[in-house]
Amino acid sequence: MSGERVYRHGVAERVTHWLWALAMLVLVMSGLQIFNAAPYLDASDKSNPQRRVLAIDAEMRNGVPVGTTRVFGLTFNTTHLLGYTNDGMNGESPRAFPAWLTLPGPQDLADGRRWHLFFAWALFVALVVYLISAAMRGTLRELVLRPSDLPKLLPMQAYYFRLRREPPPHGTYNPLQKAAYTVVLFVFFPLIIVTGLALSPGVDAAMPWLTPLLGGRQFARAWHFVLMALLVGYFATHMVLVLSTGLWNNMVSMITGWYRLKDHDGVGP
Amino acid sequence: MNRRIFIASSLASLGLTACGPVKEGLTNGPFRGALLSAENLNHAVFGTHGTAREYADADVDRDFRVNGLDTPSDSRYAGLAKAQFAEYRLAVDGLVDRPQQFTLAQLRAAGDRTQITRHDCVEGWSAIGKWRGTPLARVLAMAQPKANARYCVFHCFDVDQSGTPYYESLDLHQAAHPQTLLALDLNDKPLDADHGAPVRLRVPTQLGYKSAKWVSRIELVAGYENIGSGSGGYWEDQGYEWYAGI
Numbered sequence: 001m002s003g004e005r006v007y008r009h010g011v012a013e014r015v016t017h018w019l020w021a022l023a024m025l026v027l028v029m030s031g032l033q034i035f036n037a038a039p040y041l042d043a044s045d046k047s048n049p050q051r052r053v054l055a056i057d058a059e060m061r062n063g064v065p066v067g068t069t070r071v072f073g074l075t076f077n078t079t080h081l082l083g084y085t086n087d088g089m090n091g092e093s094p095r096a097f098p099a100w101l102t103l104p105g106p107q108d109l110a111d112g113r114r115w116h117l118f119f120a121w122a123l124f125v126a127l128v129v130y131l132i133s134a135a136m137r138g139t140l141r142e143l144v145l146r147p148s149d150l151p152k153l154l155p156m157q158a159y160y161f162r163l164r165r166e167p168p169p170h171g172t173y174n175p176l177q178k179a180a181y182t183v184v185l186f187v188f189f190p191l192i193i194v195t196g197l198a199l200s201p202g203v204d205a206a207m208p209w210l211t212p213l214l215g216g217r218q219f220a221r222a223w224h225f226v227l228m229a230l231l232v233g234y235f236a237t238h239m240v241l242v243l244s245t246g247l248w249n250n251m252v253s254m255i256t257g258w259y260r261l262k263d264h265d266g267v268g269p
Numbered sequence: 270m271n272r273r274i275f276i277a278s279s280l281a282s283l284g285l286t287a288c289g290p291v292k293e294g295l296t297n298g299p300f301r302g303a304l305l306s307a308e309n310l311n312h313a314v315f316g317t318h319g320t321a322r323e324y325a326d327a328d329v330d331r332d333f334r335v336n337g338l339d340t341p342s343d344s345r346y347a348g349l350a351k352a353q354f355a356e357y358r359l360a361v362d363g364l365v366d367r368p369q370q371f372t373l374a375q376l377r378a379a380g381d382r383t384q385i386t387r388h389d390c391v392e393g394w395s396a397i398g399k400w401r402g403t404p405l406a407r408v409l410a411m412a413q414p415k416a417n418a419r420y421c422v423f424h425c426f427d428v429d430q431s432g433t434p435y436y437e438s439l440d441l442h443q444a445a446h447p448q449t450l451l452a453l454d455l456n457d458k459p460l461d462a463d464h465g466a467p468v469r470l471r472v473p474t475q476l477g478y479k480s481a482k483w484v485s486r487i488e489l490v491a492g493y494e495n496i497g498s499g500s501g502g503y504w505e506d507q508g509y510e511w512y513a514g515i
Contacts, residue, residue, distance in 0.1 A: 201475055
């Protein structure tokens with residue numbers, strides 16, 4: 001079976017995959033633009049420095065500007081990285097995230113919001129189309145974790161750590177991939193959409209139970225940020241695995257749909 | 270990994286900020302049109318239904334943050350403030366059958382509502398204030414808007430450093446919301462100059478920039494294209510969304 005080419009991803013799945021990849025990139029970068037306008041997170045309903053869990057700041061120490069990042073009461077010097085960073089004008093200024101990470105420009109809250117709210121819709125639509133298409137083609141059931149996959153998770157991790165010669169037998173996706181895709185698609189994405197909605201005063205008025213459920217307005221902002229960090233972490237892992245399991249084969253399959261099977265790759269769920 | 274992200278995002282930032290034609294296309298071309306369509310979608314989906322959460326006295330931020338512009342430098346405003354706004358009149362005119370000039374006493378007499386609501390700033394911070402004032406709907410009803418009136422435009426005393434006057438607008442549906450107030454008091458005291466004395470708008474179902482301070486005149490209009498730069502408000506003219514419910 002190894003070396004055989006199989007048609008793995010339908011057109012709608014491939015198009016929406018790249019669309020939500022783009023939407024994610026823009027959402028993260030425009031989101032950091034929005035975060036920069038109030039670069040702290042409070043576990044509270046209203047802004048409350050007593051319940052501050054993250055603060056990115058700049059201060060003068062002995063006449064030298066220093067960028068500081070305070071997480072759960074611990075302060076780190078993060079000059080050049082966070083707090084006192086590149087301002088996009090060949091210099092550095094007090095700003096939480098550097099200019100090259102914020103869209104659509106070095107400092108533009110108005111347009112940053114417009115980009116964020118537009119690409120939030122793009123991500124939402126792409127996700128829904130992806131899920132419907134994958135469910136209709138039957139590929140969704142290949143990547144969702146099932147109870148029968150649970151005993152295979154540890155052996156698969158052992159194989160990744162080279163503690164085991166062979167991975168447990170699996171279908172199109174191995175049990176760890178399934179776990180990651182399931183959590184990202186059915187936990188992280190819905191939660192980041194819900195926490196984003198909870199930041200909107202209009203949604204607060206229409207669905208008054210939502211924001212208190214998340215611990216309040218500022219707390220929802222903190223959850224939204226944490227979910228962003230988790231999704232960036234997922235993206236980093238995704239990239240490492242795409243690169244280490246055959247960049248060419250993976251890219252070809254995500255562009256043309258055709259995937260060349262490797263050792264241990266099964267077909268089906 | 271970090272390097273990949275760095276390179277990708279540097280290219281993106283560079284491409285979007287340094288490259289003239291690309292930037293032009295993104296800020297004025299069809300992409301801009303698409304971006305603006307999301308605002309209409311948000312307005313249609315989220316709207317201004319329901320009521321903002323109201324809080325208890327204990328939740329109030331007694332030292333309510335001042336943001337944006339502080340006490341207007343306008344000389345007309347300074348004169349009124351010096352006399353404790355005894356000469357202040359709130360004009361309600363434009364497309365109305367009965368134009369009005371309200372004194373502060375008349376405004377207070379027109380109705381009374383207290384709301385303890387959260388103010389969510391577009392920058393990301395939130396504060397809770399106790400606002401007391403007159404529901405905007407009562408004041409508008411007394412002026413009897415004409416059938417073709419669609420928006421109320423709030424003209425304010427303030428001008429920025431370049432001399433641009435501050436204004437805001439709501440459609441009549443948003444204006445009729447029971448929590449949309451012409452606030453006179455904050456935290457049991459008459460508004461101070463920094464917080465918008467003597468009258469400010471209070472719209473708890475939308476972001477803070479909708480709650481214009483220092484209101485001097487409410488003009489009913491069919492459209493706001495010819496006011497300011499035509500986007501419906503001072504901040505809207507700088508690129509912020511007119512619908513600030515999200």
